[in-house]
Amino acid sequence: MSRRPLLIMIVAAVAVLLLSACGGKASGDAAAPAGPQVVELTLTELQFTPAAVKVQKGRPVELRLKNAGTAEHDFVLMGMPATDIQNAEFGHVHGGAGTIAGHVVPGQTTIVRFTPTQAGEWRFYCSVTGHRQAGMQGLITVN
Numbered sequence: 001m002s003r004r005p006l007l008i009m010i011v012a013a014v015a016v017l018l019l020s021a022c023g024g025k026a027s028g029d030a031a032a033p034a035g036p037q038v039v040e041l042t043l044t045e046l047q048f049t050p051a052a053v054k055v056q057k058g059r060p061v062e063l064r065l066k067n068a069g070t071a072e073h074d075f076v077l078m079g080m081p082a083t084d085i086q087n088a089e090f091g092h093v094h095g096g097a098g099t100i101a102g103h104v105v106p107g108q109t110t111i112v113r114f115t116p117t118q119a120g121e122w123r124f125y126c127s128v129t130g131h132r133q134a135g136m137q138g139l140i141t142v143n
């Protein structure tokens with residue numbers, strides 16, 4: 001008589017193990033990422049090409065900043081709600097709070113990553129003295 005509860009416990013334990021194994025597999029499949037949205041911007045004197053880009057909300061963005069000019073340039077985007085921000089300044093990657101930014105010297109490509117969390121439009125620009133005023137800016141649309 002005293003063996004019956006033990007048998008029930010063993011059956012229950014096996015059932016839990018099987019369920020958790022199935023659950024792990026299912027969540028692994030569901031987590032298969034669609035991959036980042038790769039956006040390439042070419043920086044020259046004194047513009048971004050293209051000057052308008054579109055990305056999807058909630059999907060990671062990999063922003064590739066290619067400096068095809070002869071001067072140093074950067075990319076600054078302030079106030080756009082985003083998570084997982086990885087800024088890159090002078091080759092040093094760091095987390096960002098509110099500002100998405102990347103600096104790139106001539107002939108190099110700097111990669112900045114972030115995930116936009118809200119639809120809308122925001123302006124980005126180059127913060128090197130005089131560049132924004134000369135027209136080095138653009139628009140990012142999230143939808």
Ligand SMILES: [Cu+2]
Nearest residue numbers: 073126128131
């Ligand atoms: Cu510039």
